[in-house]
Structures are given as C-alpha cells and as structure tokens.
Amino acid sequence: MIWHIVKKDWKLSWLMITGVAAIHWAIAAIEFKSGFLSLNQSLVQLRLLLDPIAVMGSALLIAMIIQQDAIPGVRQDWLARPIQRWHLLLEKVLFVVVAVQVPILAADIFLGLANGFPLRQTLAAALSREAFVLLSFTLPILAFTSLTRNMPEAIVSAVIALFAWAMLMQTVFVAAGGGDFERVEPTLRSGVAWVGESLKFALVLLGASTVLGLQYFRRKTMLSRCLAVVFLLLMLSTSFLPWKPAFAMQERLSPNPASGGATVLAFNPGAGRFHSPSGIIPSNENTRRYGNEGKVAVHVPLQIAGLPTDSVLLADRSEVCLISAGGKTEYCGTGEDMHVYKEGPDFGEVQTYQKIEVPVAVYRRLRDQPTRVEINYSLTQWQLGRSYAMPAVGGDQRIPGLGWCKTKVNDDETVVELSCMQPGKGPHCGNVCATGFLENATSGRRNPEYFACEPNYSPYFGDFDSVMTHFNAGLRFRDALGQAHFPVDGSQLAQSRIVNRLYQPTDHFTTRLVIPQIMLQEWEAQ
Amino acid sequence: MIQTNKLWKRFGRIDALRDLSFSVPEGSAFALIGANGAGKTTVIKVLMNILEPSQGSATVLGVDSRKISPHELKQIGYVSENQDMPARLTVAEYIAYLRPFYAHWDRQLEAAMLRQLRLPLERKIGDLSHGMRLKMALLCALPYRPKLLILDEPFSGLDPLVRDEFMEGLLLQAGEMTILVSSHELGEIDGVATHVGFLDEGKLLFQESMSDLTARFREVYVTLESGQSERGEFPNDWLHVRSEGNVLRFVDSRFSEEALGERIRSVVNGVRIVDTQPMALRSIFTTLARAARNGSA
Numbered sequence: 001m002i003w004h005i006v007k008k009d010w011k012l013s014w015l016m017i018t019g020v021a022a023i024h025w026a027i028a029a030i031e032f033k034s035g036f037l038s039l040n041q042s043l044v045q046l047r048l049l050l051d052p053i054a055v056m057g058s059a060l061l062i063a064m065i066i067q068q069d070a071i072p073g074v075r076q077d078w079l080a081r082p083i084q085r086w087h088l089l090l091e092k093v094l095f096v097v098v099a100v101q102v103p104i105l106a107a108d109i110f111l112g113l114a115n116g117f118p119l120r121q122t123l124a125a126a127l128s129r130e131a132f133v134l135l136s137f138t139l140p141i142l143a144f145t146s147l148t149r150n151m152p153e154a155i156v157s158a159v160i161a162l163f164a165w166a167m168l169m170q171t172v173f174v175a176a177g178g179g180d181f182e183r184v185e186p187t188l189r190s191g192v193a194w195v196g197e198s199l200k201f202a203l204v205l206l207g208a209s210t211v212l213g214l215q216y217f218r219r220k221t222m223l224s225r226c227l228a229v230v231f232l233l234l235m236l237s238t239s240f241l242p243w244k245p246a247f248a249m250q251e252r253l254s255p256n257p258a259s260g261g262a263t264v265l266a267f268n269p270g271a272g273r274f275h276s277p278s279g280i281i282p283s284n285e286n287t288r289r290y291g292n293e294g295k296v297a298v299h300v301p302l303q304i305a306g307l308p309t310d311s312v313l314l315a316d317r318s319e320v321c322l323i324s325a326g327g328k329t330e331y332c333g334t335g336e337d338m339h340v341y342k343e344g345p346d347f348g349e350v351q352t353y354q355k356i357e358v359p360v361a362v363y364r365r366l367r368d369q370p371t372r373v374e375i376n377y378s379l380t381q382w383q384l385g386r387s388y389a390m391p392a393v394g395g396d397q398r399i400p401g402l403g404w405c406k407t408k409v410n411d412d413e414t415v416v417e418l419s420c421m422q423p424g425k426g427p428h429c430g431n432v433c434a435t436g437f438l439e440n441a442t443s444g445r446r447n448p449e450y451f452a453c454e455p456n457y458s459p460y461f462g463d464f465d466s467v468m469t470h471f472n473a474g475l476r477f478r479d480a481l482g483q484a485h486f487p488v489d490g491s492q493l494a495q496s497r498i499v500n501r502l503y504q505p506t507d508h509f510t511t512r513l514v515i516p517q518i519m520l521q522e523w524e525a526q
Numbered sequence: 527m528i529q530t531n532k533l534w535k536r537f538g539r540i541d542a543l544r545d546l547s548f549s550v551p552e553g554s555a556f557a558l559i560g561a562n563g564a565g566k567t568t569v570i571k572v573l574m575n576i577l578e579p580s581q582g583s584a585t586v587l588g589v590d591s592r593k594i595s596p597h598e599l600k601q602i603g604y605v606s607e608n609q610d611m612p613a614r615l616t617v618a619e620y621i622a623y624l625r626p627f628y629a630h631w632d633r634q635l636e637a638a639m640l641r642q643l644r645l646p647l648e649r650k651i652g653d654l655s656h657g658m659r660l661k662m663a664l665l666c667a668l669p670y671r672p673k674l675l676i677l678d679e680p681f682s683g684l685d686p687l688v689r690d691e692f693m694e695g696l697l698l699q700a701g702e703m704t705i706l707v708s709s710h711e712l713g714e715i716d717g718v719a720t721h722v723g724f725l726d727e728g729k730l731l732f733q734e735s736m737s738d739l740t741a742r743f744r745e746v747y748v749t750l751e752s753g754q755s756e757r758g759e760f761p762n763d764w765l766h767v768r769s770e771g772n773v774l775r776f777v778d779s780r781f782s783e784e785a786l787g788e789r790i791r792s793v794v795n796g797v798r799i800v801d802t803q804p805m806a807l808r809s810i811f812t813t814l815a816r817a818a819r820n821g822s823a
Contacts, residue, residue, distance in 0.1 A: 001627065011619060012612060012615065074571050075608050080574055080609075081624065081627055082596030
C-alpha cells in the first residue's frame with residue numbers, strides 16, 4: 001500500500017519537487033561555475049537569492065507532502081480509509097527523504113565529481129551532509145508540520161515559533177550575561193560545539209519519533225504540540241552546554257591520549273612585557289595590544305615545555321580567574337585563544353603570552369595589588385602530518401587535507417592568495433590545522449607563517465550551505481605602505497613556493513596554571 | 527452492527543454527547559435525527575474513530591470504536607457532507623488511488639455508479655460542486671460493497687434533483703447493507719429509514735422502529751358537549767394538549783384504538799365525538815422536540 005500512497009503523493013507534488021530540486025541544482029551549478037573564488041558578482045548575487053529560496057522551498061515541500069494526508073482535523077477522507085497508520089508514516093518519511101534530500105545528494109555528488117574529486121571522498125562527504133541536513137532541517141520540519149492541518153496554519157505557527165525562540169534566546173542572553181555569548185554558550189564556535197550539536201540531534205530524533213508516533217498512531221495533536229514545545233526547550237538548553245563536560249567528552253576521544261602529558265605551562269616573568277615585534281606586523285597585532293572597549297589587555301608571559309617536535313599546541317579555551325590578596329575572586333572570564341607551534345627539534349621551550357582582557361573597573365582595583373591568577377586550560381596538541389610545497393604563483397595542485405589548491409597574486413600585488421576547496425571538512429571548521437609560509441626555494445628565506453586553525457573536532461561532516469569547504473590564506477610579501485619589509489618580496493616570487501604544513505590532533509587535555517602573585521600593571525602591553 | 531453504551535464526548539466544558547446509548551440492528555436503515563448542533567456528527571465521528579469518546583464506549587462491527595483497524599474500515603462506507611478529499615486529484619485519479627485499498631472493489635458497480643451519478647472523471651475534486659462532491663463521496667463508499675454505510679448529513683445543501691440522484695444511487699446498491707444516516711431534515715429520511723433515533727443537545731430522547739413510531743402516534747380531536755370540561759390531570763403520554771372552544775386536541779404518544787375512548791372518558795366528561803388522525807413524521811418530531819424542551823417527553 002505504501003507504493004500507492006507514493007504514487008498519489010507524486011501526482012500531487014511532482015511540480016513542487018521538480019522546482020525545489022531545480023533550485024538545488026542551480027545552486028550547485030553556480031557553485032561549480034564560481035570555482036575557487038566567487039569573483040563573478042552576478043553569480044554571487046544569484047546564489048544569495050537562491051539559497052533562502054531553496055530553504056523555504058524545501059520546508060514548504062515537506063509541509064505539502066505531510067499535509068496531503070494531514071493528521072489534525074476530523075474531515076480528512078483518509079481517516080475513514082483502510083490505510084495502516086505505519087504505512088502512512090513510513091511513506092511520508094521516505095517520500096520526504098527522497099523528494100527533499102535526494103536532489104541535494106545528487107547536487108553534492110555532481111559538485112564533487114565535477115571538481116575532479118574521487119567518488120569515494122565525494123560520496124562520504126555528501127552522505128554525511130545528508131545526515132546533517134536530515135537531522136537539523138528535514139526531520140524537525142517533518143515533525144512540526146505533522147502538527148498542523150494546512151499550509152497557512154504551518155506558516156503562522158512557524159513564524160510564532162521562531163519569534164518565541166528568538167525572544168527566549170534574547171531573554172536568556174540578557175539574563176545570563178548581557179549578550180556575552182562566550183559565557184552563555186561556552187562551546188559556541190569552538191572545536192567541541194559538535195557535542196552540544198550531537199545532543200541536539202539526539203533530541204531531534206527522540207522528539208520527532210515521539211511526535212510522529214503520537215500523531216500517526218494515536219492522533220494526539222494537543223499532547224504532541226506540548227511535547228514538541230518541551231523538546232524545543234530541551235534543544236535550546238543544549239546551546240548552554242557547559243564547557244567542562246563537552247571537553248571531557250572530547251578528551252575521551254583523543255586519538256593518542258596522554259601524548260600531551262609532557263606539556264608544562266609556566267609563568268615566565270623573565271620574558272618581560274609584551275612588545276610588538278618590530279618590522280613585521282602580525283594580522284591581529286592591533287587586537288593583541290589594545291583590548292576591547294571597556295577592558296584592559298594584560299599579557300601574561302608563559303613558557304611552554306615538553307612540546308613534541310613539529311607540533312602545535314592550541315588552547316581551545318582558557319578560563320581565567322583573578323583573586324585578590326584577601327582571597328576574593330574579583331573576576332572570572334575567558335582568556336584569548338592561544339596557540340604556539342614548534343617546528344623542528346632545535347626549538348627548546350616555547351614562549352608566548354596569554355592575553356587576558358580585564359574589565360576596567362577590576363583592573364583599577366587590582367592593578368597595583370598582588371593578585372593571584374588561575375588559568376584552567378583546555379588544550380589540544382596537534383602533530384605535523386605532512387608538508388606540501390606548491391609554486392607561489394600559478395600553483396594548481398591537489399593536496400590531501402587541503403583539497404584542490406591554487407595560488408595567485410592579488411590585484412594589489414601585496415599577497416599571494418592560496419585558495420583550496422574539497423568535499424567535506426577542511427582546515428576551516430575541520431580537524432586539520434594548517435600553517436604555511438612563502439619560501440624562496442633557492443635562498444631558503446622565508447616570510448612569516450600563516451596559521452589556519454578553526455577546529456571542529458566533530459566525527460562527522462555537516463554544513464548546511466554546501467558539501468564543498470573552501471580554505472583561503474593570504475601570504476603577504478609586500479606592505480603597501482612601505483613600512484614592513486619581507487624576506488621574500490615580489491621580485492622573488494618566481495623562484496618561491498608556498499610550503500603548507502598540515503597538523504592533526506593527537507591529544508585533548510586540560511591543565512591548570514596558578515600564578516601565586518603578580519601585579520597586573522606590570523603586564524599591561526607596551 | 528453498532529452499539530453505544532453510555533457514550534459521552536466533551537469539548538472543553540461543553541458536553542456534545544451525554545450518556546448516549548443506542549443500537550443499530552443489522553440490516554436496518556437507522557436514521558439519527560436532530561437539530562443542528564444536536565451531536566449527530568460527533569456520534570458518527572466517534573463511531574469512525576475520528577474522535578475519541580470522553581467516557582463510555584461504542585462498538586462498530588463488534589469492535590471497540592477506539593480499536594477500529596483497516597480490517598473494519600474495509601467494511602465501512604463513509605459519506606459526510608464535510609469530507610475532505612484531495613482537491614488537486616481528478617475524480618478518476620482518486621478512484622484509481624482508492625481501488626487497491628479494497629480487495630473486493632467492484633469495477634462494474636463503479637462503472638454503473640459513474641454512469642448513474644454522472645460525475646466528470648477528468649475534473650479535479652476541488653472544482654466539483656458541493657453536490658457533486660457528495661456524489662463523489664458516495665461513489666467512493668459503495669463499490670467495495672461495505673457491510674455498514676454511514677452517511678453524515680448526506681443531503682445537506684443538495685438540490686432536489688441531485689438529492690434524488692443520490693438516493694437512487696444509494697438505494698440501488700443498498701442491498702443487505704446496514705445504514706446509519708444522520709439528518710436534521712425529516713423529509714429526507716422518510717421512506718428510507720427503518721429505525722429512528724432522536725438526538726437533542728447530545729442526549730438520545732428515544733430510538734424506535736419507524737413502524738412502531740408511526741403506529742403509536744395519533745393526533746386526537748375530542749369534541750365535547752357544551753359546558754363540559756376536564757375533570758382530572760391529563761396522562762403524561764398526551765402531548766401538546768390544548769382546548770379550542772369545545773374541542774380538546776392532543777397528541778397521543780401511546781395510541782391504542784381500543785383503550786383510547788376509555789382513557790378520554792376517564793379525564794373528561796361529555797365526550798361527543800373522538801376523531802384520530804395518523805401523523806406525518808415531521809409532525810411527530812415537532813411534537814416530540816417541543817415536549818422535550820418543555821420537559822414532558
């Protein structure tokens with residue numbers, strides 16, 4: 001009987017299915033045409049227009065399919081027909097998956113293959129994304145629309161639900177921290193955000209199964225609606241997952257546990273105050289020196305020992321507390337994300353600064369007082385996997401971990417642009433950290449490295465926008481103002497290459513640094 | 527075939543059905559009569575397991591209404607004035623969709639009904655008139671020869687011509703079917719129903735076979751000698767009693783040819799002439815409804 005319902009649903013919705021699929025395929029075609037860098041503005045504009053239409057179209061299509069045999073109400077003809085409820089439920093779920101998800105899967109596979117990536121890599125990324133879209137979009141909308149009897153009701157309910165959600169989030173943020181996202185959502189935009197996201201997916205599965213079961217087998221719409229609200233609130237609560245349990249989960253998944261055990265962080269007053277390195281200005285120099293408005297930047301010098309050769313140490317989070325001499329905790333907050341890398345065996349201990357942004361009022365109270373500083377670090381140690389070199393100009397190479405990469409000089413002739421793309425996770429939002437530098441292959445001279453590490457330790461790939469992830473890095477070789485000079489300048493580009501080093505996580509661990517007594521004013525940036 | 531037992535259905539604070547007990551014998555055509563809002567549609571939705579009873583129970587084809595499965599639904603034809611069928615399918619497409627759900631779908635009967643009801647096969651259901659949609663619902667309810675046919679206000683809004691076509695379509699195929707039909711229009715069930723139940727504000731006032739009902743009701747005219755009057759209380763089963771000059775009129779709801787004269791003489795003196803008239807169904811119901819509202823039924 002399932003097949004008969006499928007045929008009926010196809011007759012009623014083939015036009016919409018084809019239309020929505022066409023939009024997804026058009027987006028894939030635009031993305032393919034755009035290539036590495038979306039320089040064609042009309043294509044960019046078209047994509048910006050089509051993306052929300054695809055999302056809205058898919059949502060309306062799901063609602064349409066479900067409401068062809070709506071559950072709430074007492075007038076539907078199917079209620080008096082000998083249709084097994086589980087047949088209907090199974091048909092709806094399968095039909096929605098085929099009508100909404102299969103065209104997306106086809107578009108993703110086309111995109112990967114058209115860009116020359118192997119079928120296996122493309123399929124793995126596309127299927128992972130399918131599961132992500134199913135859990136984050138299709139299934140919740142399927143369950144939601146089963147609570148409504150027609151399209152206007154679904155649209156009005158969705159608007160009300162979104163408005164209520166936004167109001168609730170706003171209220172929570174204001175109540176908890178006045179808009180301090182890091183405090184309210186500690187895992188947000190971090191490598192362990194996937195833990196909360198996975199919890200959310202588990203709740204989606206549980207909630208959708210409960211609601212669909214109640215609706216299709218019992219037709220308990222009021223109860224289902226109440227449960228849907230409860231599950232929505234539970235899902236909302238996963239956004240506020242505390243850092244510690246999330247990172248503890250990550251620690252258990254360390255590929256090489258205890259390999260970071262030898263790493264020791266210590267206060268290193270001998271390093272002196274933080275100074276801006278002369279000559280070359282790192283991209284984040286201004287923010288390193290000057291704190292955000294209303295805060296004073298304090299740079300605590302650190303020495304890190306025990307790092308393995310060719311490794312990166314990344315602080316996923318540093319929780320800082322400042323305690324006065326009287327034992328009163330004056331301030332707790334998060335320190336700036338910190339990373340160090342150790343290249344080759346010659347480096348001994350690594351020195352760095354931990355930046356702490358102290359609210360002005362707290363700083364004024366403590367600046368000349370002996371203050372105890374406690375920092376709880378959640379760290380990830382990365383180990384060099386492989387290095388790849390490619391020409392600085394006109395490079396076109398496929399690099400495992402980075403994907404298909406090209407290099408070119410920008411229009412201002414100040415930066416060599418490295419652009420890479422691949423299906424699935426990359427260094428941006430991936431579990432690969434990349435460093436790279438411009439090197440004169442003949443003289444061996446190097447420019448400062450770029451460091452790209454926005455970790456996402458999730459065991460799956462999920463991106464709502466596209467199956468392809470893009471990675472772009474700029475390697476400066478000329479300062480347009482003439483203030484900085486680079487060892488490898490424009491005249492050497494022809495003999496130069498970009499060396500990319502790819503690191504993979506080996507261990508996630510925590511450590512605690514206690515500085516019994518410092519004067520904050522002594523560590524303010526100069 | 528259908529049995530309800532102390533059935534209640536509440537919507538919030540409103541009792542749509544109150545302690546409703548009735549039974550529909552197999553092979554009968556049971557008419558559920560009542561004004562708009564009396565609860566007829568609610569009873570039928572409960573019987574079809576579209577609504578769940580708040581209290582009490584109902585059995586249909588020997589199965590608790592809450593447990594009606596596709597097995598029972600294959601034996602039930604259901605036609606309702608407010609039945610939503612897929613508006614964007616054509617008549618032919620929807621019939622083709624329904625056929626596989628019924629193992630005993632009779633294609634010849636379907637063709638005969640199509641001819642009789644004159645439905646446009648290629649027209650979308652959403653473009654059909656109200657009358658055509660009801661005929662369509664009937665067409666979708668009969669070709670599998672259900673044991674039980676449930677009709678919820680099937681004549682509502684139909685013009686006489688369409689109503690006759692509908693009735694012809696129905697009666698032609700009724701055969702051994704048990705029929706439950708709800709209506710607020712008495713004329714519609716006259717000649718169709720073998721049994722009748724009267725529903726008022728969610729309560730069943732009575733249920734009876736049509737023959738018994740028409741047999742026990744008479745309008746009685748008693749002409750008295752001048753100056754005479756009643757000498758006692760009137761029996762409870764005399765309804766709508768009123769005097770006009772020296773004529774006493776009432777409706778006898780327990781009419782018996784033999785006993786009537788004696789009963790009249792026991793409450794009035796000087797009886798000159800007693801005349802009895804059989805009552806039309808409409809008059810019986812009007813009398814009953816009025817009596818129910820006055821609390822004397």
